[in-house]
Amino acid sequence: MTALLPDLRRAAGVLFDLDGVLTPTAEVHMRAWQKVFDDVLARWGVTDPYTDADYFAYVDGKKRYDGVASLLRSRNIEIPWGEIADPPEAETICGIGNRKNDAFAAALRAEGIAPYPGSLALLELLKDASVPMGVVSSSKNAGEVLASAGIRDFFPVVVDGVVAERERLASKPAPDMFAEGARMLGVAPSAAVAVEDAVSGAASAASAGYATVIGVDRGAGPTALREAGATCIVDDLARLLPDDAN
Known part of the structure; x- marks a missing residue:
């Protein structure tokens, strides 16, 4: 952890990733990717199995189809990109991505989701301090996740x-x-x-010129986050609450 953490109440604005930062949906995504890639690689006779390390290296933070292409490229597999409207059974980048989306959506609707307690506490603190907040998520399911978690109204901006x-x-x-x-x-x-x-998200924010990039280590590892551009690392957003808010 980093000893000196910023007081986000002084920020001009705070933009959060969603999955794994505000809600534990990263775990739902991970299970959905595992299910899909296990099936794909097994049927194609690929002996190098899909692992959690692959998720963090090739999929995490990226748009869905880019994640599929990145993972397959790591196995020297090239298939047609296809079209967004491809059915989930199509053996294309878009088809596999749509297959994963179906698996994620089914799990989300069956299980529901709640925000991390520390994340919710920080959102409430920043709202009370009138700090503008937004979400920057590669997921096309962000709206449904925010609504399911009951935190959509915190964010006037969702990219x-x-x-x-x-x-x-x-x-x-x-x-x-x-x-x-x-x-x-x-x-x-x-x-x-x-x-x-x-x-990938820490690198995106650093490249965009953000003054402060807070890395939340939910499995990517502090070294990798720092190398990507994170200026400080926490394991939970509760760490960013001032002492008088705890």
């Missing part, structure tokens, strides 16, 4: 996979999504704070 596709924003680790989040929130990245648990 998600739907927005990224519509505006043709490059996937994290490119700076596009965090740059757009700051623009929509009306703050300069140099005066804003980004909060990310993914290596």
Whole structure:
């Protein structure tokens, strides 16, 4: 952990990743990816199994189809990209991505989701301090997750996979999504704070010029987050609460 942590009440704006930062949906995503890639690699006779390390290296923080392409490329597999409307059974990048989305959506609706307690406490603190907040998530399910978790109203700005596709924003680790989040929130990245648990997300925010990039270590590892551009590391957003809020 980092000894000196910023007081986010002084930030011009704070933009959060969603899965693994505000809600434990990263775990749901991980299980959905595992299910899909286990099936795909087994049917294709690939002996190098999919692991959690693959999730953090090739999938975490990226737009869904980019994650599929990145993982398959790591196994020297190239298949057609396909179309967004491809059915889940299609053996294309989009088909596999849609298959994963179906698995994630089914789990989310069956299990529901709640925000991390420390994350919710921080959101309430920042709302009381009138700090503008936004979400920058590669997921096209961000709206449903925010609503399910009961935290949608904290965020006047949400830059998600739907927005990224519509505006043709490059996937994290490119700076596009965090740059757009700051623009929509009306703050300069140099005066804003980004909060990310993914290596690709930390790199995106750093490349966009954020003054402070807080890495939330939910498994990516502090070294990898720092190397990507995180300026401080915590294991839970409760660490960012001032002493008088605990």
